[in-house]
Amino acid sequence: MEKTHYKQEINMTPELMARINELISHYPEDKRKSALLPVLHEAQDAHENWLSIELQDKVAEILHIKPVEVYEVVTFYTMYNTKPIGKYMFEFCQTSPCCLKGTEDLMDYTCEKLGVKVGETTADGLFEVRGVECLGACGYAPMMQLGDFYKEHLTEDKIDQLITDCRDDKIILHDK
Numbered sequence: 001m002e003k004t005h006y007k008q009e010i011n012m013t014p015e016l017m018a019r020i021n022e023l024i025s026h027y028p029e030d031k032r033k034s035a036l037l038p039v040l041h042e043a044q045d046a047h048e049n050w051l052s053i054e055l056q057d058k059v060a061e062i063l064h065i066k067p068v069e070v071y072e073v074v075t076f077y078t079m080y081n082t083k084p085i086g087k088y089m090f091e092f093c094q095t096s097p098c099c100l101k102g103t104e105d106l107m108d109y110t111c112e113k114l115g116v117k118v119g120e121t122t123a124d125g126l127f128e129v130r131g132v133e134c135l136g137a138c139g140y141a142p143m144m145q146l147g148d149f150y151k152e153h154l155t156e157d158k159i160d161q162l163i164t165d166c167r168d169d170k171i172i173l174h175d176k
């Protein structure tokens with residue numbers, strides 16, 4: 001089967017490169033690879049939350065490593081996206097403490113409200129629902145991650161409000 005190749009416009013702005021170089025500066029010159037995870041986050045955040053092969057190659061070039069070393073990491077972690085995704089990714093924690101507090105029902109509720117299945121993007125490109133493993137905020141179950149932030153003690157009313165706020169462009173996704 002032929003694999004879809006998603007196109008992405010790559011824009012390594014001076015601001016983005018300054019943030020990347022700052023991250024790299026935390027490591028010795030011969031250990032630039034150690035900055036790979038945070039650099040990928042920066043690159044992804046600056047490119048509509050996904051990393052094309054071309055962008056991964058660019059990261060490899062910046063870190064002086066082989067492209068395959070980047071591909072391995074990007075495909076291992078669920079936090080990196082290799083195709084275009086919804087602008088607002090609702091990442092529900094699906095580990096036991098959150099499930100006991102109703103995550104599954106909330107995911108069903110959210111999917112029904114948005115008219116998608118888990119892993120699908122809404123037709124307007126705005127939303128996607130995903131299940132992830134424990135996010136370390138079990139005391140605030142049920143919870144999800146939205147951008148860089150946690151949304152905790154979720155209820156159907158809170159989901160409704162979040163969806164409205166996203167549609168009204170009132171949600172901040174990144175803390176920088």
Ligand code: FES
Nearest residue numbers: 093098134137138
């Ligand atoms: S089980 Fe959901 S945050 Fe830990």
